[in-house]
Amino acid sequence: MVTPTYQIVPLADQGVLIDCGETIDIEINRWIDAAARAVRVAGIDGITGIVPTYRSLAIEYDSVMVTQRELISRLGQLVGALRVSHRRCRRWRIPVTYGGEFGIDFDDFARRHGLDREALIALHTAPDYRIFMIGFMPGFAYLGGLNARLHTPRRDSPRTQTPAGSVSVGGQQTAVSSVEAPSGWHLLGRTPVRTFAPERQTPVLMEAGDSIRFEPIDSERFTALRNDRDWLPEWEWIDDGRPSP
Known part of the structure; x- marks a missing residue:
C-alpha cells in the first residue's frame, strides 16, 4: 500500500501523536495498525501507552526516561521505514436481534430509507465490518464498511441511556456498544455478546483490526445466549479482512 501522508506532533507534555489527517479509510487504518505493532515491537524505553484510532496513533511516555524530541526522532525513523504486510486477525460472528424492544429505532430507520424489515437486515448483515478502533468506553467497537445506503446523520436529541450490546448507526459508521451509556446513534438491534466483562481474563473481547459479521437471531435465542x-x-482466522485460503 502507499504510505499515507502523516505528521508526528507533540500531544500535551507526555504524549506524541502520529496523525494521518481526518479521512476514514481502511488503508490508512491498516497503516495505523501496522505502526502500532511496530512501536510495540521496538520496545522504546519510556513509552507507557499506545492508543490507535481511525487515523492516528497516540503514544504516551515518561518524560523522565525519554524526551519528547528524542521520541519524535525515534518514531520518525521507525514509521519512515514501515512496510505494511497482511496479518491474521479474527472474524467474529456476532448475533443480533433486530427491531422491537431490542432496536427501538429500527422501524423509523427503515422507513427513512424506504426499506422493509428484511431488506434493512440484509443490508446491515451483508458486509464484513473492520473494527477501526476500540474507544469511547471499554470494549466499544467502531466499525467501518457500512453500506452507503445506510449512512444516516446522528439523532438530533441524544438519549441519556442506551442498553449494553446495542447495535447502532451514526453517520457512516455502525457500532457495537459495551455498557449502558448515552448515545445519539440510531438503535437497530442488540447483541447478547458481552464485549466488555471486567471479570474475564481478557476483559475486552475484540480488538482493533478484527472483523465482524452480524447474524440475525430471534428474541428467544437472544435470551438464551444472554443468560x-x-x-x-x-x-475464525482471516487474512486482514480477506478469507484465508
Whole structure:
C-alpha cells in the first residue's frame, strides 16, 4: 500500500501523536495498525501507552526516561521505514436481534430509507465490518464498511441511556456498544455478546483490526445466549479482512 501522508506532533507534555489527517479509510487504518505493532515491537524505553484510532496513533511516555524530541526522532525513523504486510486477525460472528424492544429505532430507520424489515437486515448483515478502533468506553467497537445506503446523520436529541450490546448507526459508521451509556446513534438491534466483562481474563473481547459479521437471531435465542454467562461468540482466522485460503 502507499504510505499515507502523516505528521508526528507533540500531544500535551507526555504524549506524541502520529496523525494521518481526518479521512476514514481502511488503508490508512491498516497503516495505523501496522505502526502500532511496530512501536510495540521496538520496545522504546519510556513509552507507557499506545492508543490507535481511525487515523492516528497516540503514544504516551515518561518524560523522565525519554524526551519528547528524542521520541519524535525515534518514531520518525521507525514509521519512515514501515512496510505494511497482511496479518491474521479474527472474524467474529456476532448475533443480533433486530427491531422491537431490542432496536427501538429500527422501524423509523427503515422507513427513512424506504426499506422493509428484511431488506434493512440484509443490508446491515451483508458486509464484513473492520473494527477501526476500540474507544469511547471499554470494549466499544467502531466499525467501518457500512453500506452507503445506510449512512444516516446522528439523532438530533441524544438519549441519556442506551442498553449494553446495542447495535447502532451514526453517520457512516455502525457500532457495537459495551455498557449502558448515552448515545445519539440510531438503535437497530442488540447483541447478547458481552464485549466488555471486567471479570474475564481478557476483559475486552475484540480488538482493533478484527472483523465482524452480524447474524440475525430471534428474541428467544437472544435470551438464551444472554443468560449463558460462559457463552462466547464464534470466530475464525482471516487474512486482514480477506478469507484465508
